[in-house]
Amino acid sequence: MPPCLLSARPPFPFISCRVSTEAVRTPPPPSLPLNPPTTALPSLTCALQCPHFQSCSGCTHEFNLHRPPIVDEATDFFKSLGVSDFTFDSCRLYGWRCRAKLAVRGSSVSPLIGLYQEGTHNVVDIPDCKAHHPRINAAVELLRQGIKQLNVEPYDEDQGTGDLRYVQMAVTTHNTSIPASERYRNGKVQITLVWNSRNEKSPNSDKLDALAYFLWRNGGSRSNNHNIHSVWANFQTSTNNVIFGNRWRHLLGENDFWEHVGGIDISLAPSSFGQANTRAFDILLRKLQKYVPYGASVTDLYAGAGVIGISLAASRKCRSVRCIEINKESKLSFEKTVSRLPKSVDSSISWHNADTSIVGL
């Protein structure tokens, strides 16, 4: 049984979170004596307790993370459509975010690495983010040291100057050389540095190389603190708000990034979309599989690298799976994922680069 499992009103089977049952039990009525030494404050039950909550736009709920109000709305919505077995798993309440895109602003002496303050373009530094996988916070701190030591200039949006615009951090928790129970906490971070230049031959590329080597020397496979899976560069000079440019370069570490969800190994290049909450995505895929009949023909719209469709092909022996996606960059990840499927999967699985909103399917 998970550390915290609350039974809720039927047909709402499970709400799970990572605090103990002791901490989430209903507080006694005021007339009964309280027992302060052993009873957690109910108001902090499943609370975020993040020092950045007031200034950072990343999280919208601070309390009752195990049961956000939208769950009740969703339950009612599905009930109104005759779906009575809608379930919700909160999964991890902290450290769940395995993918983050963070803006880099400020100065080389005092860099800010984080998200925008609500409604502004002011970046809030979030070194102690409670949603991030802890390895993301560790990699952010290493990056901060590198920026300071190597005098890397963060991007200045008003002037269009500076070197480092954004960083994407993606954690792989799939390392089959260690026991399954240790894999999540020992995740490794794929770092993409979004560099303010056209390509790797631009005048500031020496600094890009120096920063990549700094990260690898201090966090790569031969360091004492192996935290980094790989380092990539993306080149972007546009003045609009689009984070990534079209040019990607693998710089150091492993080229392929593998994760395991929905019963299959999946490959995700940094240029392809990946779900941020790896554990919740895995649970969702396993639930979804039960609703798809064996031998079905499936079209996966807005497919990204086709993870949903391919996991259905493998688990439900689909006759065919067609994945439709607008981002060409996702195709390679799709192909790598298909190449690792067991030989027993004999579905016809295809990926199509098309705009779902205009193509007649």
Ligand SMILES: C[S@@+](CC[C@H](N)C(=O)[O-])C[C@H]1O[C@@H](n2cnc3c(N)ncnc32)[C@H](O)[C@@H]1O
């Ligand atoms: C939220 S992601 C989901 C990807 C995938 N289903 C998954 O769960 O990993 C949405 C995807 O839709 C793609 N997309 C956005 N607009 C699209 C369109 N008009 N036609 C096809 N794909 C689109 C994006 O590039 C992105 O990969």
